[in-house]
Every structure is written in structure tokens, then in C-alpha cells.
Amino acid sequence: MLQTGLARVERASPVQVSSRTDKLMARIALVIVASGVLYGCYAMGGPVYWKVYATLIHPYQDHPPPAAVTAAPVSGGVNGTGGAAGAVVKSSPSPSASSPSPSPSPSPVKKEFNPDDYPLTRERVQPLLQDGLIMITWANHHYLDFAKSWVYNLRKSGVTGYMVGAMDDDMLREMVALDFHTWRMNTGITKKDLGWGSQNFHLMGRFKIKLIRDVLSLDVSVVVSDIDTAWVKNPIPFFHRYPEADILTSTDQLAPTVSDDSLERFPHAGSAFNIGIMLFRPNSKAFVDEWVKALDDPKMWDQTAFNDLARKGHTVSEAPKNLWKGYEGKLTVGVLPCALFASGHTFFVQRKYSELGLEPYVAHATFQYSGTPGKRHRFREAMLFDDPPEYYDDAKGFVTIDMDIPQALLDAAGRPLQGPMTADKLGDHFALVHHQLLRLRGAIAVALVTGRVLVLPPIWCQLDKYWAPLYDGNIPGSHWRKPFICPADHVLDLEGGWHPHRPEFGKHLAYREYSFFNNPRMSKAVNESRVVLTVCQQGDKDCAQGDAPAPIKDGVVRLAPRLRDDQLYRALVEGSEVAGRKVLVVRGAAEVFKDFVSPDEQSRFENRLKHYTSVFCCLQENPGWIWYDFFADRPHADRFNRKFTDKWLPKHGDTDRNVAGYKEPQPLAAAAGAAATATTRRALLAEEEEVADVVVMSRDQHVGAGGLRVTELQGQLGLGRRLQGEEREQLQEVRFLQALELDAMFSGP
Numbered sequence: 001m002l003q004t005g006l007a008r009v010e011r012a013s014p015v016q017v018s019s020r021t022d023k024l025m026a027r028i029a030l031v032i033v034a035s036g037v038l039y040g041c042y043a044m045g046g047p048v049y050w051k052v053y054a055t056l057i058h059p060y061q062d063h064p065p066p067a068a069v070t071a072a073p074v075s076g077g078v079n080g081t082g083g084a085a086g087a088v089v090k091s092s093p094s095p096s097a098s099s100p101s102p103s104p105s106p107s108p109v110k111k112e113f114n115p116d117d118y119p120l121t122r123e124r125v126q127p128l129l130q131d132g133l134i135m136i137t138w139a140n141h142h143y144l145d146f147a148k149s150w151v152y153n154l155r156k157s158g159v160t161g162y163m164v165g166a167m168d169d170d171m172l173r174e175m176v177a178l179d180f181h182t183w184r185m186n187t188g189i190t191k192k193d194l195g196w197g198s199q200n201f202h203l204m205g206r207f208k209i210k211l212i213r214d215v216l217s218l219d220v221s222v223v224v225s226d227i228d229t230a231w232v233k234n235p236i237p238f239f240h241r242y243p244e245a246d247i248l249t250s251t252d253q254l255a256p257t258v259s260d261d262s263l264e265r266f267p268h269a270g271s272a273f274n275i276g277i278m279l280f281r282p283n284s285k286a287f288v289d290e291w292v293k294a295l296d297d298p299k300m301w302d303q304t305a306f307n308d309l310a311r312k313g314h315t316v317s318e319a320p321k322n323l324w325k326g327y328e329g330k331l332t333v334g335v336l337p338c339a340l341f342a343s344g345h346t347f348f349v350q351r352k353y354s355e356l357g358l359e360p361y362v363a364h365a366t367f368q369y370s371g372t373p374g375k376r377h378r379f380r381e382a383m384l385f386d387d388p389p390e391y392y393d394d395a396k397g398f399v400t401i402d403m404d405i406p407q408a409l410l411d412a413a414g415r416p417l418q419g420p421m422t423a424d425k426l427g428d429h430f431a432l433v434h435h436q437l438l439r440l441r442g443a444i445a446v447a448l449v450t451g452r453v454l455v456l457p458p459i460w461c462q463l464d465k466y467w468a469p470l471y472d473g474n475i476p477g478s479h480w481r482k483p484f485i486c487p488a489d490h491v492l493d494l495e496g497g498w499h500p501h502r503p504e505f506g507k508h509l510a511y512r513e514y515s516f517f518n519n520p521r522m523s524k525a526v527n528e529s530r531v532v533l534t535v536c537q538q539g540d541k542d543c544a545q546g547d548a549p550a551p552i553k554d555g556v557v558r559l560a561p562r563l564r565d566d567q568l569y570r571a572l573v574e575g576s577e578v579a580g581r582k583v584l585v586v587r588g589a590a591e592v593f594k595d596f597v598s599p600d601e602q603s604r605f606e607n608r609l610k611h612y613t614s615v616f617c618c619l620q621e622n623p624g625w626i627w628y629d630f631f632a633d634r635p636h637a638d639r640f641n642r643k644f645t646d647k648w649l650p651k652h653g654d655t656d657r658n659v660a661g662y663k664e665p666q667p668l669a670a671a672a673g674a675a676a677t678a679t680t681r682r683a684l685l686a687e688e689e690e691v692a693d694v695v696v697m698s699r700d701q702h703v704g705a706g707g708l709r710v711t712e713l714q715g716q717l718g719l720g721r722r723l724q725g726e727e728r729e730q731l732q733e734v735r736f737l738q739a740l741e742l743d744a745m746f747s748g749p
């Protein structure tokens with residue numbers, strides 16, 4: 001560069017230089033001048049540019065005006081035009097070291113990521129307040145996708161006043177890169193899955209309370225919600241209906257005590273307050289201080305401490321607002337409506353909001369099984385998870401089932417059950433679920449053979465699932481219409497069987513939730529690239545036998561029943577036009593697959609399916625859980641090597657003891673036409689989806705039982721195994737279960 005530059009100057013020079021010394025001197029002078037200019041640019045260019053930038057292009061604000069912003073909803077919030085510490089660092093996704101360039105670059109807002117730039121301070125929180133409120137959650141890097149979804153849902157519902165606490169610096173970096181309002185927590189808690197219920201989980205609980213105290217000390221009102229919540233409606237107007245409330249808390253109540261969107265009546269709604277969703281106003285500071293103090297006792301669970309403190313000397317709620325005095329009369333408290341600030345049961349299982357014809361505010365993934373994968377899957381089923389576009393367009397394509405369920409099975413499972421959970425009430429539910437599992441088995445085989453991603457069907461159930469005996473077929477105190485689509489974690493072991501890569505099963509099977517094709521993120525191009533695989537009856541004509549690629553006729557391929565894996569492969573993959581279609585819909589899935597040619601592969605397949613199911617729970621009699629079974633239609637041994645020779649009969653827990661008093665349902669009369677039944681099921685599905693105007697049924701039913709207290713559960717727990725151990729950790733886990741927040745069980749060996 002310098003050389004050519006010099007040469008040019010030389011050529012252009014108007015001065016006649018003759019002597020060699022003169023030439024040399026001229027060159028030296030030129031070099032000196034050129035270096036001087038370059039150095040000048042280098043030394044001055046940056047500062048001059050920044051001066052211009054900071055005064056003209058992007059004026060720098062020392063501190064965002066404080067109180068004034070409080071009322072104005074986030075003027076500088078979303079894209080962070082705010083002050084020094086609050087300024088959002090536009091870090092590129094790949095934080096490459098920016099080379100010090102002498103000339104100002106045209107994209108200047110680059111700042112090294114510095115974790116110390118994100119403290120939790122009044123200056124940083126004030127500008128974010130939305131109508132005086134800040135909504136917060138926190139998470140470590142392991143829950144990054146939950147955090148993204150949490151923010152995604154909030155923003156979608158119009159909330160801009162939120163912050164996500166980053167529990168480790170990897171998380172902080174991600175939050176900053178995503179332009180999320182965040183702060184650094186410095187918790188020292190592990191980056192891994194906290195395992196809802198583990199020691200680390202407890203530790204996190206304590207941080208949470210201290211965090212609430214810290215935020216309150218900034219004199220703001222704060223809505224705290226756990227990372228496993230999904231906000232579907234802006235709650236701020238709701239909270240402003242109760243300006244006199246110091247604390248509003250969500251509840252594990254399963255039966256609403258109100259039929260509209262008022263606060264629950266108290267103490268009628270007597271279940272434990274759930275501290276996963278709460279509002280605190282500054283007046284509750286003293287209460288929170290005492291709460292923090294109560295947690296000095298390492299055995300005390302944060303939620304129990306909260307319940308004890310808040311209920312101390314409480315009054316009865318008063319209409320019309322249903323507020324009451326708690327904490328020795330010192331605080332005004334309200335219980336958020338359980339249908340709208342919903343637990344994992346009122347939202348995903350009962351769908352109580354829909355029954356009441358109301359719009360919910362938030363769903364909390366509690367009362368669920370299969371751990372963190374189970375939570376994620378529930379949000380996905382409800383289309384509340386923020387998955388990237390590639391989730392909806394896998395290169396390998398998808399397999400799904402057009403499930404045929406005889407109306408008789410659905411009708412039988414729609415009959416209401418009454419009383420304690422005895423063996424005679426199991427038949428219809430298991431017949432219904434096993435009918436679906438048998439078909440799912442065929443679809444899983446097709447997915448494995450074709451290498452496609454499996455889209456799960458909705459699974460219809462009659463019985464609920466719990467970690468203590470059911471009553472009326474439900475968690476005691478709850479009622480809703482049956483049969484219902486149960487969350488996949490009721491029946492499938494998403495955490496132990498489906499989620500992890502387990503090479504002993506063969507290749508990993510990716511799967512999707514049943515609402516996948518209804519998700520607005522599903523593209524038309526993928527959704528409409530369909531082909532239906534119809535399984536022929538024995539003796540039908542024009543059925544591909546699996547000796548060559550099967551032709552598509554009018555969007556349908558017809559296959560002979562019970563093909564083996566190599567035949568399916570030849571028909572559907574190798575050189576087949578089916579391979580070009582994104583979605584393969586299997587109709588008649590029960591008969592689509594016989595087995596794998598290789599005995600090894602067949603045994604891996606069976607082993608896989610044995611670990612894909614979870615348990616029903618709980619019977620009155622101990623042990624109260626029963627494993628669902630993919631092979632209930634034929635003689636087999638299950639994962640515990642228990643033999644089912646003649647037919648499937650339920651066995652207690654992991655023992656070989658048959659459940660006494662089990663009544664087999666009547667065998668179905670020759671199954672009604674598949675088409676007709678599919679239609680009725682679709683109608684049912686449609687009904688399920690629309691927000692029903694059927695109003696309340698549950699209020700006067702068993703409210704007493706709904707308040708089933710923790711102590712009553714003791715000794716009744718249906719799930720012995722992990723829960724009756726003597727170690728303290730396990731006892732602690734039992735305490736969790738009693739207070740209904742947990743989930744981590746039911747993943748089998």
C-alpha cells in the first residue's frame with residue numbers, strides 16, 4: 001500500500017528533482033509526511049469519529065430520566081436506546097474479536113461483552129417498568145429455550161416490562177445477544193438441569209426469595225414467575241384491578257371457587273399457594289424479609305414457609321374483590337383464579353379456562369411428569385414454545401397417524417367414574433389407551449424404517465394421573481369432561497425413553513407434539529406435501545407388496561398389511577416418490593408393520609417400546625401404579641421381564657402381582673367402519689379445541705376433597721419406589737410431592 005502510494009506521489013510530483021541526494025531527501029520527506037498523516041488519522045480518527053457519533057448521530061444519555069419514565073411504558077426499552085449500563089450491546093452471534101481499525105468502521109456500536117455491565121439496579125429497572133410493574137424470571141443456561149419462550153410469549157401478549165435474571169455468564173451472554181432485558185445473578189448454581197425437586201432446586205428457591213427482596217428494595221412492584229410458565233395474556237390490567245393488594249399468589253387449587261375472572265374465595269380455595277406466580281407490591285417488604293429469615297432453616301421449603309407466613313392470622317375473603325388480610329392482618333392478600341393463572345392441571349388437563357369460556361393469563365407446567373422434557377412437551381402441545389423454523393421443516397420429513405378409535409371405546413371412556421380408585425374402574429381407560437398405543441407402535445416402526453420424524457397423535461384418556469390415589473378417576477377434587485386428550489407425559493416416558501439418545505435402542509427417534517400441524521409456524525409448503533399410506537385388507541387388489549417402490553395414486557399409496565422393514569423400505573424410501581413428500585400419514589397403523597428381518601433389530605425395537613411407556617397412577621391399593629404397554633395385544637415379557645402369556649392384565653407397580661378385581665371391558669363388536677369413527681373423533685377434537693361455552697360444573701363438587709391436605713396424603717402415596725427411601729434427600733422429595741409442585745418421577749429404569 002505504502003509503496004504504491006509513494007510511487008504515485010512520485011509520478012505526480014510537479015517539482016523537477018535532478019540530483020540523487022535531492023531525490024533521496026524528497027523521498028525521506030515524503031515518507032515522513034505520509035507516516036505523519038497516517039498516524040494522525042490513527043490517533044485522532046477514532047476519538048473524532050466517536051465525538052461526532054456521540055453528539056450528533058447517537059446522543060449519549062447519562063441517566064434515563066427516572067420517575068418520569070415509570071408511567072410511560074418502555075420508551076427506550078425494547079431496543080435499548082437507554083443509558084450507559086442499560087444500553088443493549090449489539091453483539092454479533094459469533095463474538096469475533098474486533099480488530100482495532102484506525103479508520104472508523106461504519107458499524108460502530110460494538111462493545112466487548114462485559115458481565116459486570118448488567119447489575120440489578122434501580123437505574124436499569126426503572127426505565128423498564130410497565131405501568132409501574134416489572135415481570136421477572138430467572139434461569140441458567142440449561143433453560144435457555146425456556147427463557148426464550150418465556151420472553152416470546154410475554155412480548156406476544158404485549159408485555160415489554162420484563163427482565164430475565166441470568167444465573168450464569170453463558171446465559172447472560174445469550175440474553176444480551178438476544179436483546180432481552182437481563183441482569184447478572186452470580187448464583188454459583190450449576191449450569192445443568194436443576195431437576196425440579198433436587199437439592200439444587202431447593203437452592204434456587206432460596207435465591208428466588210432473596211431476589212424478590214432485592215427487587216422490592218428498588219421500590220417497584222414485581223411479578224415473579226418461574227421459568228416454566230408461559231404468559232398468554234397481558235396480566236397488568238388484571239393486577240391493576242387490585243391496587244390495594246400487597247401480594248397476589250397463584251394456587252394449586254384444582255376446583256375454582258369462582259366462575260368468572262375474580263380472585264378465588266379464601267379460605268374456600270384451601271390448597272397450597274403456589275409461589276411459581278406471584279405479585280408483590282413494596283408494602284410486602286417486611287413480609288419478604290421474614291420469609292427470607294424463615295429459610296435459614298435448611299429443612300424449610302420456600303413454598304411451605306410462604307404458606308405458613310401468609311396464612312398466619314388470616315381473615316376470610318370479602319366480596320366483591322375477594323381480598324383478605326394475611327400475615328397477622330398486616331397485608332392485603334388475594335388468591336389468583338386457578339383457572340386463569342393456571343397450574344399444569346387446570347391448564348393442560350382440565351382446560352378449565354375453556355370450560356368457563358374465559359381467556360387464561362398464564363400456564364405453569366406443574367402437575368406434570370417426565371421432568372424437563374415433559375414440561376417442554378406440554379408447552380409445545382399448547383403451542384406455547386418458541387421453536388425455530390427448522391423444527392417445523394425437518395429434512396427427513398414426518399410420519400403421522402390418522403388414528404381410528406371406535407366410537408364405543410370413546411363412549412365407554414366418557415362415562416363418569418365415582419369414588420375411590422379401585423381396580424374395577426381401570427378397564428375402559430386401559431382399553432382406550434392400549435388401542436392407541438398399538439397403532440402408535442406401527443407408526444413408530446414406519447418412522448424408524450423411513451428415517452422420518454414421528455408426529456405423535458393426541459392420546460385420549462379417561463383416567464387422570466397423580467402421585468396419590470385418584471378419586472372419581474381424577475386428582476381428588478377436580479372434574480372435567482371425559483374422555484380428554486391427556487398430555488403425552490401421562491402415558492409416555494418422555495424423559496427416560498423418548499428424549500435421551502439411547503444407542504441400545506438403535507437410531508434415535510425424533511418426535512413432535514400432536515398439535516404440530518396446527519401450529520401457525522407450520523408452513524403450507526410442508527403441511528400440504530402429504531401422502532396417505534393406506535393399509536389394505538387381506539385380499540384387496542392394487543396393493544404394493546414391498547418388492548418395489550409403491551406408486552402414489554390420488555395422494556394415496558396402498559400397501560399390503562404387515563410388511564417387514566425391508567419391504568417398507570423398498571416401498572416407501574428407496575427410489576420411491578413417497579420420499580419426496582414431507583408428510584406421510586399412516587391410516588390403519590395397527591396392521592402396517594410386522595417386524596424387522598434382523599432378530600437383533602427386532603429385539604432392539606421391542607426394547608425401545610418397552611421403555612417408551614410410563615405409568616398410570618394411582619390405585620387406592622399399594623403399589624398404585626400400572627405400566628402402560630405397547631404389546632398388550634400379544635404374549636410378551638415387559639421391561640421387568642414379567643410374562644404376559646395369555647392376555648394383558650394389570651400388575652401392581654413393578655411387582656408380578658396381578659391387580660385383583662380388574663374387570664376386562666367387553667370385547668368390541670366388529671369394529672364399526674373406520675371412516676365413521678374417525679369422523680366422530682374429529683368432531684370431538686374440534687369440540688375440544690373451540691373455547692366451549694359450557695359453564696361450570698365443578699364448583700359444588702368435592703371442594704372439600706379439592707382441599708385435600710398434605711397430611712392426608714401421607715402414607716397414601718401410590719409411588720413407593722423412589723419416594724419411601726430413608727435418605728433425607730428423598731424425604732425432602734416427598735415433601736415436595738405433598739405440596740404438589742413436582743414431577744421428576746415416572747421415568748422408568
Ligand SMILES: *[C@@H]1O[C@H](CO)[C@@H](O)[C@H](O)[C@H]1NC(C)=O
Nearest residue numbers: 074075076077078079080081
Ligand atoms: C426501536 O424503537 C423505536 C421507537 O421506540 C421503534 O420505532 C423501532 O421499531 C424499534 N426498533 C426495534 C428493532 O425494535
Ligand SMILES: *[C@@H]1O[C@H](CO)[C@@H](O)[C@H](O)[C@H]1NC(C)=O
Nearest residue numbers: 517518519520521522527528
Ligand atoms: C395443515 O393441514 C391439516 C390437514 O390438512 C389442517 O387441518 C391444518 O389446519 C393445516 N395447518 C395449518 C397451519 O394450516
